[in-house]
Amino acid sequence: MIRLAALLICLWQPLAAQTPELTARLGPADAAHVALLRSTTDLAALGPVIEAYLVTRPDTRVVYEQWGSNDLYRLTAGDCASGRTGADLVISSAVHHMVDLVNQGCATTHVSDGTGALAPQLRWRDQLWGITREPVVMVYNRDLVGPHEVPRSRFDLLDLLRPTGSRFAGRVATYDIEQSGLGFLLAFSDSLEATTFGGLMEAFGRSGSVATCCSAEIIDAVISGRFLIAYNVLGSYALQRAGQEARLAVVAPEDYTLILSRAAMIPAGAADTGTARDLLDYLLSDDGRARLEAQDLIVRLDGGDGAQIEVSGSVETLERPVGLDPRLIVAMDADKRELFIRRWRDAFPQLR
Template sequence: MRRLAALALASLPLSAPAAELTASFGPEDAARQATVRSTTDIAALGPVIEAYLDTRPNTRILYEQWGSNDLYTLSAADCVAGQAGADLIISSALHHLVDLVNQGCAESYASNATRALPAQLVWRNQLWGVTREPAVMVYNRELLAPEDIPRSRFDLLDLLRPSGSRFAGRVATYDIEDSGLGFLLAFSDSLEATTFGGLMEAFGRSGAVATCCSAEIIDAVTAGRFMVAYNVLGSYALQRAREEERLGVVAPKDYTLVLARAAMIPHGAGSASVAGDLIDYLLSPAGRDELEAQDLIVRLGEEDGAPIEVSGAVETIERRIPLDPTLLVATDDDKREIFVHRWRDAFPQVE
């Protein structure tokens, strides 16, 4: 617990972090009540929670939407203080939750649903993968000719390589210091891709932009401020592309990272039984249908008319980010400092 104590003390701001948005679902006088803290937009997960509560009239869910870094900081501080501020945590920054579990901050839970999960989606009976979301590239259809659409990282490198490229300053990705998800995807790329070093160099040379959030990046590509965005979470991109013809979505054909948002019951959660029941629902056929309806489950190559472009055989391009100790490397202070320093060299405009 020593590392978490240091993290909690060092990273807590003068004023405690606050949720981005909050919502409540279910009757105010419900006999059972649970608090869910999540990085998932309320607009995406809210309908799933409402469907869960349709057959549970005596249950109320208080939902808090958080940025991934703030959620990690607050959860670590709660753990150090020996309290549970939430009954269930769901985050796309998988390395954060793996670290929390490793530090003894989670309750164990097992059911038929969790036992049926593949090994990549469960760790220590304390962490479970509940969604299926690819990391994609998005582009503005009005600004790119068909032959310029990047369908792989090699294609993106080719677009950025020429001196005076029209893509200079018009390519965006997550700021890995502001976004835990962005850090996870960049770290996973560094383990997976021979192109990682070349991409970092090309991003730096071409003035690529690092920014914070999925919605902000997608909005900017749609508006034409950026022509292409790299490593955007596909669930949000697909939702927007269904409504916006200008937005194109590509699953990179060299490989496509696929993550499952992880769920964790904090140690000492007062409504752990409700949290376990909600996890079971998310893993049930009914829950999977609801998650898929919100694009929180995406099956590459199997969508019915979904605006995502896939080149090549799906089984050869998918790279699952597993819930396992490998992700602890991403939370090691020394290795993180080296990685962030390398990233800053590519994005010197970020302070």
């Protein structure tokens, strides 16, 4: 019944939604092994890591499809429910979707030295693995936000939005949680962690803050000055842009900083599980992790690339990892999700 429900959800969506944002073919055209990788990760970020993997595997080709998180979930659930052959490896930042897919029986088991070395919160049922380490940050425009205005915490952000006639009114952005599975996950995680969540939602609504789609769009709008501050942005994308654009500054909130690990899964219907297992193990190897770190997909707040992030206080008390465990299934409960989205719409009436 669960699989049937997932299939019906998938079929209900418009056919146009079942189209990747982009497709790339990496490796030789005449390769003996061709694996399909579907991911929410920007090709610009993960592509160089895949290319490094392929250097020593001349008989392998990877077809890379980049998807929005909600569409990727619907497609993968539909493949599982119908028994279709789909992706050989799926990687998503919306890790609550991935936990749900594993819970539906849509994943293949894999055990290796690499998976065994992961921390317990980064592996579940030997079918789901966290492969990155990305802080969830705030970003601001250095040219337009003065040093005394920089929000170091959610409390600071509330203070900026509270005054009547605040110059930050209408110029703070975050993810639209209905368009973005990642945005929903981060907002839901905030609701579990933060005493400030209710106040922040009220302040967003009262000040005309903007809920919109996609990391790149939000970050570019901060750089251009359309927005002054963006809240709950993935640090990996923010760091990549900050390295190119001096106006963009990145802050790890000092009250707490969520740490997200994108989840990888080998679907139960994968056609080339051999290549999928090999690629997964590469991503978890020393070389693979070094490549991920070079692409800002592994970020350490206590040094390395994390030095580009403005950090206050102790890293040990700052970080709140989003673990891969059954608690995330709560975020997929239809009734709880509807109540949560209704509360969100109250904060962002322009989305109605």
